[in-house]
Amino acid sequence: MIKNLKKVLPVLVLVGMVAAWFQASESTRRYLKHIGKQVPYLPYRYFI
Amino acid sequence: MSDYDVIVVGAGLGGLTTAALAAKSGMKTLVLEQSDIIGGCCSTFEVDGYKFDVGASIVEVIQPLERLFEMLGGKISDYLELIPCDPIYSFITDDGQRFSIPTDIDETTELVKRIAPEDVEGWHRFCDKGLSMIEEMMDAVMLSPMNTFSEAMQLGMKNPQILKFAPTFARTHQGVIRSFYKNPVMLQSAAFQSYFAGAPPELGSGVFGYIALSEHLGIYYPRGGMIGIPNGIAKAGMDYGLEIKVNQKVEKLLMENGTAFGVKLENGSEITAKLVVSNLNAQVTYLKLVGPHNLPGWAVKAIASYSNSMPCPMIYVGLDKKPDLEAHHTIVTSSLESMNDVWNNFYKMGIIPETAMSLVCWPTEADPSLAPEGRHILNFLCNAPAPYAPKGDNWDRLKGWYKDAAIKELETYVLPDARDHIEYIQVSTPLDFERRLLHPEGGIYGLFSDMTTLAMFRPRSRSKAVKNLYLTGSSTHLGGGVPTTVASGIVTAKYILKDFG
Numbered sequence: 001m002i003k004n005l006k007k008v009l010p011v012l013v014l015v016g017m018v019a020a021w022f023q024a025s026e027s028t029r030r031y032l033k034h035i036g037k038q039v040p041y042l043p044y045r046y047f048i
Numbered sequence: 049m050s051d052y053d054v055i056v057v058g059a060g061l062g063g064l065t066t067a068a069l070a071a072k073s074g075m076k077t078l079v080l081e082q083s084d085i086i087g088g089c090c091s092t093f094e095v096d097g098y099k100f101d102v103g104a105s106i107v108e109v110i111q112p113l114e115r116l117f118e119m120l121g122g123k124i125s126d127y128l129e130l131i132p133c134d135p136i137y138s139f140i141t142d143d144g145q146r147f148s149i150p151t152d153i154d155e156t157t158e159l160v161k162r163i164a165p166e167d168v169e170g171w172h173r174f175c176d177k178g179l180s181m182i183e184e185m186m187d188a189v190m191l192s193p194m195n196t197f198s199e200a201m202q203l204g205m206k207n208p209q210i211l212k213f214a215p216t217f218a219r220t221h222q223g224v225i226r227s228f229y230k231n232p233v234m235l236q237s238a239a240f241q242s243y244f245a246g247a248p249p250e251l252g253s254g255v256f257g258y259i260a261l262s263e264h265l266g267i268y269y270p271r272g273g274m275i276g277i278p279n280g281i282a283k284a285g286m287d288y289g290l291e292i293k294v295n296q297k298v299e300k301l302l303m304e305n306g307t308a309f310g311v312k313l314e315n316g317s318e319i320t321a322k323l324v325v326s327n328l329n330a331q332v333t334y335l336k337l338v339g340p341h342n343l344p345g346w347a348v349k350a351i352a353s354y355s356n357s358m359p360c361p362m363i364y365v366g367l368d369k370k371p372d373l374e375a376h377h378t379i380v381t382s383s384l385e386s387m388n389d390v391w392n393n394f395y396k397m398g399i400i401p402e403t404a405m406s407l408v409c410w411p412t413e414a415d416p417s418l419a420p421e422g423r424h425i426l427n428f429l430c431n432a433p434a435p436y437a438p439k440g441d442n443w444d445r446l447k448g449w450y451k452d453a454a455i456k457e458l459e460t461y462v463l464p465d466a467r468d469h470i471e472y473i474q475v476s477t478p479l480d481f482e483r484r485l486l487h488p489e490g491g492i493y494g495l496f497s498d499m500t501t502l503a504m505f506r507p508r509s510r511s512k513a514v515k516n517l518y519l520t521g522s523s524t525h526l527g528g529g530v531p532t533t534v535a536s537g538i539v540t541a542k543y544i545l546k547d548f549g
């Protein structure tokens with residue numbers, strides 16, 4: 001049961017994220033896109 | 049043996065604050081400023097008897113200044129006079145309403161009852177949550193070093209009451225204000241302040257959503273112009289032996305084995321010091337003064353990942369007549385959506401927004417001595433960004449057109465016969481601003497600010513990439529603004545005193 005849940009969980013999270021994206025306003029999407037582009041730099045920014 | 053203990057590059061508020069505190073602690077300290085006046089963005093210049101402010105037009109949240117002068121052994125009033133400005137703003141809304149927001153919270157409640165009765169409850173919640181947050185975070189967050197997770201954790205452990213406000217940093221400015229208001233005019237009245245932190249309401253950190261409330265704690269104008277603030281800090285520092293030299297442009301940092309030991313000036317001379325503090329845009333500090341060849345690869349990648357804050361043209365006007373205004377600041381606002389639109393569909397696209405004017409400052413209301421007898425000053429700006437490089441054109445060519453657009457707006461909103469009463473007018477474009485203060489791309493707040501570029505994600509006050517290099521000002525700590533840059537100067541001084549004191 002737990003094994004199955006572990007398999008299904010990432011799919012559920014992904015589905016949830018896709019659903020949230022489609023429900024979000026244009027403005028929220030722009031915000032999420034902006035933050036998404038910044039996140040990869042955070043480990044570098046933290047040290048400078 | 050070094051010439052000085054501390055050299056500070058740049059006499060902006062952050063630089064002067066750190067310098068004055070270092071001098072107070074007995075360190076031999078020198079400030080080098082490239083322009084002919086101190087203060088950087090918070091300064092004042094004189095033309096034909098008119099004293100115009102370079103950029104900043106008001107100080108709100110004066111606690112960091114109070115704390116600074118206490119640390120320097122005095123109080124603000126020993127060094128400068130702050131004139132309270134009330135009402136906070138006079139508004140001209142997109143649907144033609146005109147009203148003023150008073151400082152007093154009860155009087156503001158009466159105003160909200162009149163213009164947006166459905167938001168009275170939201171206004172009360174805004175006050176309840178915001179005032180306790182401002183009070184509890186002021187000293188703890190603004191004046192504490194926050195370069196690392198461990199410092200942030202220590203801060204949280206020492207001040208557990210502030211932890212409940214942490215999610216506010218991760219929300220957006222518009223998310224915060226929408227949780228209190230529904231009425232479009234109320235939203236407008238609290239949204240445009242996101243541009244005070246250099247971002248549109250949909251991107252700016254939620255913590256700046258409370259600026260509209262912090263203004264009710266008082267907004268002030270220094271007698272003699274905004275330069276009164278840097279002059280006051282400089283004077284306090286000079287009482288402890290601080291030296292300040294203007295017209296001294298620093299070209300390079302003197303470096304050996306990854307350690308800073310002084311500066312090289314444009315005129316070729318070299319001055320050595322035990323440590324160097326840079327008050328410049330952090331990208332200029334690392335990529336020009338230090339140079340990529342003196343930096344590890346990760347540091348170059350990190351510093352290059354930031355973008356500059358927005359530029360914003362300013363217009364300085366001298367009038368031979370009193371303008372028909374009600375407050376130190378008049379705001380010509382538009383809907384929250386259009387504030388985001390200016391960013392997405394104009395600024396980001398290289399298009400200059402249709403309006404040249406949205407924030408009009410009338411400093412001679414507070415201090416008539418800024419202009420010749422019977423004359424007045426208006427400094428105004430579009431409280432939204434304009435591109436540094438307009439598509440297919442450049443600001444030197446567009447200056448005349450922009451001036452004309454500005455006069456037309458002045459005639460529409462402030463003075464119908466403005467043209468007949470303008471004695472002096474100057475447009476400061478992003479290019480002019482870059483030339484005056486050497487701010488790359490004319491950015492007015494150092495680096496862009498949002499939740500991914502503040503506090504521990506903004507360049508550190510104590511450099512990890514270059515030994516004995518410290519940074520201060522709007523590229524560090526909590527970003528641009530008079531209170532935040534003074535706070536950054538205090539934080540940088542705390543690191544220096546810990547390391548060398």
Ligand SMILES: Cc1cc2nc3c(=O)[nH]c(=O)nc-3n(C[C@H](O)[C@H](O)[C@H](O)COP(=O)(O)OP(=O)(O)OC[C@H]3O[C@@H](n4cnc5c(N)ncnc54)[C@H](O)[C@@H]3O)c2cc1C
Nearest residue numbers: 058060062082088089103104105106298521522528529530
């Ligand atoms: C148009 C505008 C309006 C604003 N309005 C407000 C407001 O109303 N209220 C508010 O709180 N804040 C306002 N701000 C923000 C606030 O003024 C700034 O964030 C703050 O003053 C910046 O301080 P700083 O320490 O970062 O130094 P800066 O002001 O950036 O100063 C840096 C100094 O370094 C000098 N320099 C640069 N290169 C060199 C070099 N190579 N060698 C030597 N010196 C060098 C520059 O000449 C400058 O004097 C405004 C800013 C602008 C531009």
